[in-house]
Amino acid sequence: MDRRAWIEVDMMRLKENIQLILKINDNFKLYGVVKANGYGHGVLEIARAITEYGVDTLAVESIEEGLFLRKYLSVPILVLGYTSENKFKIAAENDLTLSVCDYFDYEGSLKVEVQVDTGMNRLGLKTKEEVEKYLKFLQAKKVTVEGIFSHLAVANSDYYRFQLKNFLYLTQNLTEIDNLHLNNSLALKSARTEFKNARIGLLMYGIDGEDFKQIISIYSQVTAVKYLKKGEYVGYNNTLVKEAMYLAIVSVGYADGFNKRLEQSAVIINQKTYQIFNSICMDQMMVKVDQTVKKGDLVTLVNDQLTILRRAKECQMIPYEFLCNLSDRLDIIYRYKEKKVVHNYRFNQIY
Numbered sequence: 001m002d003r004r005a006w007i008e009v010d011m012m013r014l015k016e017n018i019q020l021i022l023k024i025n026d027n028f029k030l031y032g033v034v035k036a037n038g039y040g041h042g043v044l045e046i047a048r049a050i051t052e053y054g055v056d057t058l059a060v061e062s063i064e065e066g067l068f069l070r071k072y073l074s075v076p077i078l079v080l081g082y083t084s085e086n087k088f089k090i091a092a093e094n095d096l097t098l099s100v101c102d103y104f105d106y107e108g109s110l111k112v113e114v115q116v117d118t119g120m121n122r123l124g125l126k127t128k129e130e131v132e133k134y135l136k137f138l139q140a141k142k143v144t145v146e147g148i149f150s151h152l153a154v155a156n157s158d159y160y161r162f163q164l165k166n167f168l169y170l171t172q173n174l175t176e177i178d179n180l181h182l183n184n185s186l187a188l189k190s191a192r193t194e195f196k197n198a199r200i201g202l203l204m205y206g207i208d209g210e211d212f213k214q215i216i217s218i219y220s221q222v223t224a225v226k227y228l229k230k231g232e233y234v235g236y237n238n239t240l241v242k243e244a245m246y247l248a249i250v251s252v253g254y255a256d257g258f259n260k261r262l263e264q265s266a267v268i269i270n271q272k273t274y275q276i277f278n279s280i281c282m283d284q285m286m287v288k289v290d291q292t293v294k295k296g297d298l299v300t301l302v303n304d305q306l307t308i309l310r311r312a313k314e315c316q317m318i319p320y321e322f323l324c325n326l327s328d329r330l331d332i333i334y335r336y337k338e339k340k341v342v343h344n345y346r347f348n349q350i351y
């Protein structure tokens with residue numbers, strides 16, 4: 001094993017997840033949300049694959065994320081986040097669609113989607129008057145309005161119905177714009193099909209949805225095994241060894257995304273579960289094992305048993321947060337049916 005720690009992504013599962021989503025509605029137009037390095041799954045390979053599997057548009061957070069993808073892909077890209085006006089020209093030159101809700105002085109061609117705020121109180125226009133006035137402004141600027149969207153706070157409660165009602169109200173009679181999208185993973189999970197279009201992140205990655213399979217797993221390896229006597233200490237926090245034991249040193253740490261809150265948690269080695277011995281360092285952790293564990297053994301940190309949902313909970317995080325905290329220094333092995341591709345996003349290498 002020549003890698004200290006790495007991510008594996010099952011691309012067949014990714015395809016199946018997208019196929020399941022596409023079945024939810026006829027003629028679904030999907031925005032595949034690949035911001036934050038594809039929720040930690042590595043943006044380029046995910047973006048390439050999902051557009052082949054049926055996703056129509058890529059959704060990123062920033063113009064920089066969009067420009068990175070544009071170097072490789074010619075599909076539509078929507079920048080969801082705020083873009084300062086002095087970057088509009090570069091967006092136009094690179095055929096990036098911007099999400100807008102502010103007035104601007106820029107003159108020139110531009111593709112935009114208008115963001116409306118239906119109750120989340122993040123970015124977006126709030127009232128019908130504001131929306132109508134803004135659309136007139138965009139028309140006078142001669143920019144291309146490709147859609148109107150809003151983001152949900154929740155998807156399975158009265159507040160969803162409130163936001164939906166609000167969205168329908170804000171967009172009613174705007175016959176010239178038929179690309180309206182409100183739904184995200186939560187909404188699709190709750191079988192919301194009010195719109196033909198949706199922006200999907202988490203569900204596509206197979207997290208937190210019945211019938212959807214997590215596509216990520218994470219591994220490391222044992223780099224040494226030590227026999228410790230009662231009374232010795234382990235790690236920076238000087239954890240006392242109360243009984244003689246075997247200790248495995250594993251080459252993964254909090255700089256890779258394995259938070260110190262996991263110190264009371266477990267990993268899997270040779271199909272057996274072992275406790276982390278209260279010691280997660282920046283690049284390594286120590287695990288209490290038995291004499292069957294050897295240097296070079298595979299350590300499973302995340303798989304179908306040690307799920308992202310479970311890891312996130314152990315870290316007192318939401319799954320999005322755990323995924324986004326995975327370090328881009330980890331190699332990512334993408335497994336297709338017939339081939340594998342390896343990326344390292346930090347060091348900009350494709351093997």
Ligand SMILES: Cc1ncc(COP(=O)(O)O)c(C=O)c1O
Pocket residue numbers: 033080151184185186199200201202203
């Ligand atoms: C504006 C916007 N749309 C869609 C999404 C996708 O959400 P999800 O991953 O829950 O599908 C996000 C995620 O943060 C978002 O910010």
